[in-house]
Amino acid sequence: MIKVHILPCGSTVVDEALPFSSKSKNPLAFTGILRGKKHRISVPVTAYLIEHPKGLVLVDTGWDESIRKNARKYEGFFNYFASPGFLPDGEGIVDQLTKRGYRISDIQYCVLTHMDIDHAGGIRHVKNAKHIMCSNAEWNAANKSNPRYLKRLWMGMNIQTFPDKEYDLFGDGTVILLPMHGHSAGMTAVKVSNGTEYVLIAGDCGYGRPSWEDQILPGVEWNRNEAKKSLEKLRQFGIDPSCKGILMTHDPEHSSGSIEL
Numbered sequence: 001m002i003k004v005h006i007l008p009c010g011s012t013v014v015d016e017a018l019p020f021s022s023k024s025k026n027p028l029a030f031t032g033i034l035r036g037k038k039h040r041i042s043v044p045v046t047a048y049l050i051e052h053p054k055g056l057v058l059v060d061t062g063w064d065e066s067i068r069k070n071a072r073k074y075e076g077f078f079n080y081f082a083s084p085g086f087l088p089d090g091e092g093i094v095d096q097l098t099k100r101g102y103r104i105s106d107i108q109y110c111v112l113t114h115m116d117i118d119h120a121g122g123i124r125h126v127k128n129a130k131h132i133m134c135s136n137a138e139w140n141a142a143n144k145s146n147p148r149y150l151k152r153l154w155m156g157m158n159i160q161t162f163p164d165k166e167y168d169l170f171g172d173g174t175v176i177l178l179p180m181h182g183h184s185a186g187m188t189a190v191k192v193s194n195g196t197e198y199v200l201i202a203g204d205c206g207y208g209r210p211s212w213e214d215q216i217l218p219g220v221e222w223n224r225n226e227a228k229k230s231l232e233k234l235r236q237f238g239i240d241p242s243c244k245g246i247l248m249t250h251d252p253e254h255s256s257g258s259i260e261l
């Protein structure tokens with residue numbers, strides 16, 4: 001049996017135009033520029049733990065614990081202004097694993113959907129995982145000069161990359177890494193399957209059911225066309241009767257709980 005746990009890892013505050021961006025006519029609304037506090041909303045941040053017979057897989061890490069002390073310093077001005085993070089006690093990635101009886105060194109693979117700080121922010125906490133991975137395209141983009149990415153977070157760490165095509169993690173079709181580029185250069189979704197049914201962990205391809213039902217772009221797009229193609233793929237998954245759920249990092253409807261496959 002395979003079990004997918006949704007791990008609540010704090011929250012972030014974003015402009016209300018970000019999750020379902022078509023609501024706003026202000027093209028820069030998602031950045032928070034020229035927008036009042038009344039337009040700000042809190043959304044969850046989640047990571048995922050896959051209990052799999054061949055090993056534990058962690059998808060994303062949530063925030064670094066140091067944001068509790070000084071989020072602005074940790075995130076840097078650009079990121080803090082756009083989406084300040086919050087991490088209550090007990091919701092750090094280590095806490096979440098400890099609650100379930102695991103240590104970081106028990107993790108076979110930590111797969112990062114992409115390298116934004118609300119997903120890869122806790123990377124130093126998982127440095128004892130056996131493998132830490134992101135897609136090749138994401139790695140290349142994240143190491144260029146771009147205020148969105150904080151290279152200092154992974155400096156000196158051994159991050160492995162996987163190719164920008166479907167990648168079968170265990171070689172048996174149960175955990176497939178899928179390129180779903182657009183929100184970021186190398187955004188990756190994780191399809192967890194028991195052969196008949198599956199769950200799709202879709203990171204920031206969207207922010208909830210309206211994203212794929214109404215084809216609403218994620219607001220932050222590295223490449224708009226790619227993001228559109230990924231949303232269409234998401235819609236296909238969403239209407240597939242074998243799909244037991246599409247889990248997105250900031251979706252309040254899927255911010256805790258477990259799914260068995």
Ligand SMILES: [Zn+2]
Nearest residue numbers: 116118204249
């Ligand atoms: Zn995110």
